Amino acid sequence: MKQRFAKGVATAATVSVLITGCAADGSGMTETGTGAAIGTATGAALGAIIGSQGANAGRGALIGAVGGALLGGMAGAYMEQQRKDFQKALAAEIASGAIRVEKLPNDELLVGMTGETAFEVDSDQIQPAFYSTMDRIAAIVNKYGKTELVVAGHTDNTGSIEHNQLLSERRAGSVDRYLEGQGVVPARISSSGYGKLRPIAGNETEAGRRLNRRVDITIVPITEG
Numbered sequence: 001m002k003q004r005f006a007k008g009v010a011t012a013a014t015v016s017v018l019i020t021g022c023a024a025d026g027s028g029m030t031e032t033g034t035g036a037a038i039g040t041a042t043g044a045a046l047g048a049i050i051g052s053q054g055a056n057a058g059r060g061a062l063i064g065a066v067g068g069a070l071l072g073g074m075a076g077a078y079m080e081q082q083r084k085d086f087q088k089a090l091a092a093e094i095a096s097g098a099i100r101v102e103k104l105p106n107d108e109l110l111v112g113m114t115g116e117t118a119f120e121v122d123s124d125q126i127q128p129a130f131y132s133t134m135d136r137i138a139a140i141v142n143k144y145g146k147t148e149l150v151v152a153g154h155t156d157n158t159g160s161i162e163h164n165q166l167l168s169e170r171r172a173g174s175v176d177r178y179l180e181g182q183g184v185v186p187a188r189i190s191s192s193g194y195g196k197l198r199p200i201a202g203n204e205t206e207a208g209r210r211l212n213r214r215v216d217i218t219i220v221p222i223t224e225g
Contacts (some may be wrong), residue, residue, distance in 0.1 A: 062148065065187040065220060066222055070146050072105050075107045075221040082144045082219070083109055089136045093117075099133065108220050115155070115171065115213030124170035126178055134175075137183035141219070149184070150218040151191040155197055156209035161195060168193030174213050 019027065063069045070078060086101045088107070093099035098117040102110040118130045124135065151174075153168030169192065176191040201208035 001059050012130065020144040027065060031200040057074050062187050065185055066146050068146075069222045069224045070224050077106045078144065079109055079219070079221055082140065082147075083141070085140050085207050086111060086137075089140060093133055097099060101212055104218070104222075108218055110216055111218040112209065112214055112220055113175075115215065116210060116217060118175075119171060124167060124175050128196065135182060135216070138184055140180050141179065142182070144219075145185070145188075146222045148190065148222055149179065149189045150184070150220065150221045151189060152198075152216045152218070153191075153193040154200075154204075154214050154216065155196050156199070157196045158209065165193055165195035168195050171215050175217070 027218075060108045080103075083101060083103055087094065090101065090111075094101060098114055100110070100112045102112070104110055113130075113133075118126055118133075120127060141147070142167060151172045153172035154172070155164040155168050157164075159167075172191040172193050176189050180186050183210045196203075196212070200214075201211040203209050203212060
């Protein structure tokens with residue numbers, strides 16, 4: 001399981017070091033770019049400092065990394081517009097059953113992908129044919145940057161418990177890394193695997209097992225409080 005909050009603290013520190021280095025040698029960053037970077041770094045650093053006063057140190061760094069949280073009343077409209085963008089951009093995949101987009105309680109969204117569409121059998125490597133779908137998911141996630149992404153891998157009940165657990169973790173990790181590679185802020189993402197523990201259908205039929213072999217991305221608005 002990847003810890004998103006610790007990574008957020010590291011991100012803030014790394015940005016601060018890079019800015020200091022650029023200022024020292026006078027290269028690699030324009031005046032405008034320096035100002036923007038300093039603002040981001042300062043927000044991340046202040047978030048980490050504020051959060052370090054209690055148990056929410058990681059959350060403070062996360063809020064800083066995304067440039068501040070949403071006001072509570074804004075979250076609903078923000079996430080609803082994001083849902084509409086997903087439905088439009090992924091219409092073909094939704095129609096074919098390769099992707100599902102669902103509205104969850106507390107203004108959260110679920111973007112789920114079937115394992116057999118995204119991955120070869122028993123593989124943790126995203127299929128090249130699925131790259132364009134992943135690119136569109138990443139583009140929308142980047143557009144709506146004030147969210148955190150909880151990536152979860154799942155399997156059916158065939159095979160051993162250990163094998164399924166490790167495969168689900170590796171697949172979630174592959175989705176995590178792909179999103180990061182498309183520019184999603186690493187502090188926003190956490191990934192974990194649940195093996196066969198959280199089925200969404202019965203495992204008695206192939207149709208049910210197909211639904212259970214999946215990677216889900218739960219998208220959570222980052223709000224104040």
